[in-house]
Amino acid sequence: MEWIHKRNVLIVGLGLIGGSYARALKRLGYRVTALDKKESAIRYALDHRIIDAGVTSPEPDVLGSADAVIFALYPGVFVEWIRDNQHLLKSGAMLTDVTGVKSCIVYDIQNMLRPDLEFIAAHPMAGREVYGVENSDDRIFRDANYIVVPTEKNTEEGIAWCRELGQILGFAHIGVLTPEEHDEMIGFVSQLTHCIAIALMTCSENRHLAEFTGDSFRDLTRIARINDVMWSELFLKNKEPLLRQMDTFLREFASLRDLLEAEDAEGLRQKMRLSTERRGYFDKEV
Amino acid sequence: MEWIHKRNVLIVGLGLIGGSYARALKRLGYRVTALDKKESAIRYALDHRIIDAGVTSPEPDVLGSADAVIFALYPGVFVEWIRDNQHLLKSGAMLTDVTGVKSCIVYDIQNMLRPDLEFIAAHPMAGREVYGVENSDDRIFRDANYIVVPTEKNTEEGIAWCRELGQILGFAHIGVLTPEEHDEMIGFVSQLTHCIAIALMTCSENRHLAEFTGDSFRDLTRIARINDVMWSELFLKNKEPLLRQMDTFLREFASLRDLLEAEDAEGLRQKMRLSTERRGYFDKEV
Numbered sequence: 001m002e003w004i005h006k007r008n009v010l011i012v013g014l015g016l017i018g019g020s021y022a023r024a025l026k027r028l029g030y031r032v033t034a035l036d037k038k039e040s041a042i043r044y045a046l047d048h049r050i051i052d053a054g055v056t057s058p059e060p061d062v063l064g065s066a067d068a069v070i071f072a073l074y075p076g077v078f079v080e081w082i083r084d085n086q087h088l089l090k091s092g093a094m095l096t097d098v099t100g101v102k103s104c105i106v107y108d109i110q111n112m113l114r115p116d117l118e119f120i121a122a123h124p125m126a127g128r129e130v131y132g133v134e135n136s137d138d139r140i141f142r143d144a145n146y147i148v149v150p151t152e153k154n155t156e157e158g159i160a161w162c163r164e165l166g167q168i169l170g171f172a173h174i175g176v177l178t179p180e181e182h183d184e185m186i187g188f189v190s191q192l193t194h195c196i197a198i199a200l201m202t203c204s205e206n207r208h209l210a211e212f213t214g215d216s217f218r219d220l221t222r223i224a225r226i227n228d229v230m231w232s233e234l235f236l237k238n239k240e241p242l243l244r245q246m247d248t249f250l251r252e253f254a255s256l257r258d259l260l261e262a263e264d265a266e267g268l269r270q271k272m273r274l275s276t277e278r279r280g281y282f283d284k285e286v
Numbered sequence: 287m288e289w290i291h292k293r294n295v296l297i298v299g300l301g302l303i304g305g306s307y308a309r310a311l312k313r314l315g316y317r318v319t320a321l322d323k324k325e326s327a328i329r330y331a332l333d334h335r336i337i338d339a340g341v342t343s344p345e346p347d348v349l350g351s352a353d354a355v356i357f358a359l360y361p362g363v364f365v366e367w368i369r370d371n372q373h374l375l376k377s378g379a380m381l382t383d384v385t386g387v388k389s390c391i392v393y394d395i396q397n398m399l400r401p402d403l404e405f406i407a408a409h410p411m412a413g414r415e416v417y418g419v420e421n422s423d424d425r426i427f428r429d430a431n432y433i434v435v436p437t438e439k440n441t442e443e444g445i446a447w448c449r450e451l452g453q454i455l456g457f458a459h460i461g462v463l464t465p466e467e468h469d470e471m472i473g474f475v476s477q478l479t480h481c482i483a484i485a486l487m488t489c490s491e492n493r494h495l496a497e498f499t500g501d502s503f504r505d506l507t508r509i510a511r512i513n514d515v516m517w518s519e520l521f522l523k524n525k526e527p528l529l530r531q532m533d534t535f536l537r538e539f540a541s542l543r544d545l546l547e548a549e550d551a552e553g554l555r556q557k558m559r560l561s562t563e564r565r566g567y568f569d570k571e572v
Contacts (some may be wrong), residue, residue, distance in 0.1 A: 203538035228558035272514035
């Protein structure tokens, strides 16, 4: 398989996800090197044998010996990194990423990339409400989805390689979407739901209600604990798809509100029956 | 304690909650009788020894021998039941309920009640997404809140009795709120969150996205599977408090949307930091 020929893996950005990739790949026998500007992250990963080697700046010999490079950076930093450092990468290296938005970066990167390199985008839909390599854990991949996001510039070999990466990392389900399909999907499934949880927490000072909340309220607001720097960037980079989703939700919520104001019991029940029916589709996939 | 003198307990309405009360009280040694118009519910409960006796209509000797009566009915049906059947109840009997809305029923019932009976309202904040005595299980009370909802018409003895009922049923936390405080709280903690989950499910045909959803989406929409007859009545009976909560949420969600449209990164981050801070209060209470 393709992966046999990619023994040296470089992970750029050693946080929660980068660290989790490192743990899985090292255990599978790859030589894993990490680049992270934070000395403490590299130190921790070396001490805990999560990586084989690590550097805090893009050293030419490290970049030049990587067969595969996995970028686990914020979107803006990722694009800059490619622009500034791609000349140091080994000819024929395969590049992939873990970024949560796609259209806004994939085309830019593929257009500026050296012709002897291939970047095939991916989104591992796994995460936790904690951060940093200290909390990394590749068990988070087990029940999660991994989306390969190819464009016309990708080769069959690149797509197969990226898909196999998801498989060996242990993801439960591998999907393939275009950048546009991905961003529409993630706008609904992830970003809209985070917006809802945020608004529910910020709409009023509800501290005095904490003692009365049950499991369903806690489930619904668990994601209201959010990394503001990362998520504000993800929202802004996916502005148009997310705005469409937010507007669709706003209209629907307002119409539910109007049914209540009009005391339209049958209208409310219809909404509830549709909700129950649709929610059923989501359970079947578990 | 008060409960020693209330050996004969009558449960009116033998569904998920009524059945769960019956299981707990029977195990504690009370003689539990149930009234439910559904023959199949009574039959099931007798076959599974959830109750000691059961009837499908308000038989005078059953009503006349109950020391305590627990109403587990929909709000409208509950008020009618009291009007039609209270003359059959034993003098000195204590009455309580499990209804999810309070202001709209508590005053009406207390105003029409015979002076030799006391009704002290309660809301056991426990439930499941399934229904009926067949799914009853008093373990649902273990981590849940039980709210006693007294008015000026209640005696100290009645309040103590109702609180003790919550304790012997095994609730983790017993609280006391006025009917108005209860309805405001339940509008936010429970009804608003159900409205959000419904609107998220009904706002678009998302069946094709089911394969991409993760745990956080499933957590957020678990309550979108909803009993339309019960919940439409609960929403309508709590119309004003719920409308206030929905409008507050709508305004906040719209302002988050406007920050995104204006590409106000710092504004978005402020909302996320506030959200993270407030969510912290809710974890401390677990």
